Amino acid sequence: MSKPLKPIYYAAFVFALILQTFSNAAAQTVEAKIKITDSNVFVKGKFIDATNAKNVTNFSFLKSYAGNENLGARISEVSLFDQNGQAINYKKLADGEFLAENDFRAWSYKADLTVPKNVSALAHVSWLAEEQGILMPGDLLPELAEKTSAKIMFELPKDWRVAGIEKKSSTEFFEVSDVEKAIFYVGKNWREKEIAVGTAKLNLIISGEWQVSDDEAFQTASGIFAFYEKLFGGRAFEKAQIFLGKFPREVKTGRWEAETRGANITIFSSEMNFKTQSLQRLHEQLRHEIFHLWFPNGVNLAGNYDWFYEGFALYASLKTAVAMNQIRFEDFLDTLGRAHSIDTLQSQRVSLIDASKNRWNGANTQVYARGMLVAFLIDIVLLQKSKGKDALPEILREIYQKHKLSAQRQDGNSAILNVFQSRRELQTIIEKYINGTENIGWQTDLDVIGIESATDNFATKLSVKSKLNGRQKDLLDKLGYNNWRKNSESSK
Template structure:
């Protein structure tokens, strides 16, 4: 056997041994401490608490990269592994972040560089420290096998740790914590959300809290259930970024928005409301349900559509803006040369299908809304679908496949079966002229650019549908303000 072939064979043998030890390492309970050191480094140490006696735990993995977000990689240094007696274990590195020890691992320590990553959008999805502020996300700080346990933080003098309760976490990898100096803490009145804001903005913390209150109550009324205490972290990008850029993630019960401000105050307020409508929705779906798998087309696409509809309902945008957003989504979706189903697009979301998931997912939400309103003469809407899915699968319900559960719920309504078969499980080009006409809406541009508008003459049925979509909201608002 040649030397390269022998090395390759040894690598595969090591990989097989590594994989063989993984089942014993999944879902481990831990105790861990994270100490922020000089510069942007974090020293992490901890131990496994699994009983009975530790056995067959030779594999050790750390999330050093995120394949779905290019540029999201960071080095791990000074790794040490220990056995149950505290003796250091010899180990070998298989690939970045994966190690195989010669004995069973009981404890560990290492150092992670938390300098902001080159990909600026990674700041909403991974840990970072810049100056005297930072956001720590346990998922990329702790061993992959860690699940439940305790987590303690040690920070420099003058810094604070804004953690809800890390004394006993049922899913420790979902912990997200703001640290540092200069954070403003505000509680939204009447809803269980704490705001942590850092940086200079055209809006005040009280204005942001009022938005959270309004939007959180709207979502709570929709789902008819509350969610537990949550944190909202808002920070500027850790690196210089031009106006208008932002990235967000809702992980567990923490919403993280990393953003640059807009040029003008009115734009800043409008965009913050848009961000909050979408991200707070995720506290209920998908984070509040026990659905698994890649059903991103639903929880992202329908979140976009519901956020848009809520904006009309709260008089944040005009109905013309509502139609304009749907027009742009349809133009984007129609321009795609290679069509795949939304099921497939969700699986390949971070490999080039992200726009399709958002654009067509939102359009499917709209078509479902139109069909439900039309068939029920205004008595049902997409809100009923969202509520039913949340109630049926609200944690701690038994886990279920997301695609299977959502499609089954949609197909309970016969009028939604064609929508599902054409655009969710199928990959047909969206042909919605009939559905639009039934709602009193038409495409005013015969070219490749979609331009939706309300028809000049409307039937009583069309007026009912438009009213349920929010067409008359501005008129009601104007009358009530007189």
């Protein structure tokens, strides 16, 4: 029945989008007062500098994020007002998409922040539960400009607190320089501690009871942060915040979901069966997410180059774990073997560049698995070429230093491939595996470092060769093989 209407609706929608492009300013500052009531927020907002706000008739919200669709459906009870505070008529074009009859200057609306059913959404979109919640201005405030800054204040339920790393301009208002990068944690009964790591400050918030003690978590986080700061030769943020919380509903043992946005790391996790496993899991989560404070959050690179920052986050985290004696070398090889099995079994293998474009439409596993394998291959090819010098940190440092937040914005894929291409030995990897879709054939490279690859029942297994020559021993030591031996001797 609704079919004949569809083209008209579609045309209106496209037109609204065109309008939006013309009327949206490059930058805009708004004020927002956010009141929390049960699982809803009531938001009142206005433009702070109304002279910038001419011809703004589009009132719209983020529709989807990280594979979570239909976010606009949470918005209701919208009112728009002109400069005299008079209500303005508007049309609803779609969920989260409104078109006003005249310019508006102020607004109010309700957002239903009931906990999403999909557990994988919980670190990526705003929600409110009984005792805690996460508020992301990026999906909660209207999209009014390419970049929106905001003064935000919260009206909280009794005994609740709010944590955010944004500066406060007064006792009430947080100054948010970019709403897309901000996160606020709200709730009660959590522990908070600010730790100094060199001249940087890490604010750690832990909610819920854990097998791992708060002190162990604080120490782990600061140790990993310091490790990466040294590796990259600098950092992008004066202050970062890490939130560690339990899921607001029952989930399987070991399930976790995390996101790093701006300088905010959010980790929702369940426990493992034993404390040692829980501690190891926390190490893994922090190694991966803290890496993201540098890539992609600490660089000014644009576009979908997820294969790089996810693949290298996994690999750097794995290598860091060996270096810090948190896992055995055998575990390191097992993980790489599993990634190889996943990549080999893909029925439709696409290049990493294409997989990154399609990350939320089914190519996510490949971005991670193949991305990590490419990072490993780059590491061992550089090791061979540099005769055992640990060259991977060097290349990561080069990319970070060249493309820090203060540098000019560039396309991520070309910036990274440029750095890789300056090393001739990486040419084949770029052609076959990053731009190309070839099966990862790594036996020759593995031979040089003394590792062999076998396939058993479609699963790839890596192991250290039983007879090693001097060169192989040296290269393996650089990869952390010796660490494992030291580790196992000391734990006997």
